[in-house]
Amino acid sequence: MNVTLGIVGLGRMGGNMGRRLARAGHTVVAWDRAEPARLALADEPRVVVTDTLRDLVTRLPAPRIVWLMLPAGAATEDTLHALVALLGRGDVVVDGANAMYRDSQRHALELARHEVGFVDAGVSGGVWGLENGYGLMVGGEPAAVHTVEPVLRALAPSPERGWVHCGPAGAGHFAKMVHNAIEYGMMQAYAEGFALMRAKTELALDVPSIAEAWRHGTVIRSWLLDLTAEFLAADADLASVAPFVADSGEGRWAAHESIDLGVPTPVMTLALIERFASQGRADYANRLLARMRQAFGGHAVKPG
DSSP: OOOEEEEEOOSHHHHHHHHHHHHTTOEEEEEOSSHHHHHHHTTSTTEEEOSSHHHHHHTSOSSOEEEEOOOTTHHHHHHHHHHHTTOOTTOEEEEOSOOOHHHHHHHHHHHHTTTOEEEEEEEEOGGGHHHHOOEEEEEEOHHHHHHHHHHHHHHSSBTTBSEEEEESTTHHHHHHHHHHHHHHHHHHHHHHHHHHHHHOGGGTOOHHHHHHHHTTTOTTOOHHHHHHHHHHHHOSSOTTSOSOOOOOHHHHHHHHHHHHHTOOOHHHHHHHHHHHIIIIITHHHHHHHHHHHHHHHOOOOOOO
16 A cells, blocks of 8 residues: 655654655655755655745644654754644554653653654664665554555565564664664674674685675674675774774663663673773773873883
């Protein structure tokens, strides 16, 4: 069943999701505050770009579906507040961006007071999702999820695979939070392993070739390994890449949840801490350590 839906937020993820839906036969009404983002989709068949949020809503048939791909915080909060005045009974809002699950639970309650459904959708797939499809973890009342099911089936790698209704409101974003924390741990393990091999200089290990070989038949093969092997083949030194790794809110949220629930997550949490270290947040502590060693043992301190 083809549907008409609105997408608000046309960045790297939102824009490509709109393209995938349109190419699957759905009609997408799209809006973004930024004009360049709107213009990037203006020539896509089956995509109608609007100049305002109100215009987007007026172009949607009932029950209206509005899918948000906005940063967590003020951008999402302000847009939801504006939508409350524009939507009505039976309409559904989907928050497909990364969001704290407790905020999604609150949003579901607020919209329910206006008889508007809410679905929180954790979306994975990155820049490859347009071609390969997106992994989707959704939370919400069954009726709201049923309304957006044709959209989920079109976004997923296949209609029957790659999307899951996790539970009530908040469940989708909670599952995505855990997904991203696992991703942190996997990435850290790969990074440490390849660094260890590169450091063993007397063996002259061909690290790119090892990465390529590991892609086939090994226990640790994965899509992350596929991507790693590809860029190592092109540039094994990575000299032009700064040793700075950003972290998203989801890694931090997962660490907090592990403490609140008393569930040990040492790998995921330590991977987050390693990202903090890469951002220079360990620099002062390391300077302090150097001075302590000097103070009690007379060890030399390397000038900064």
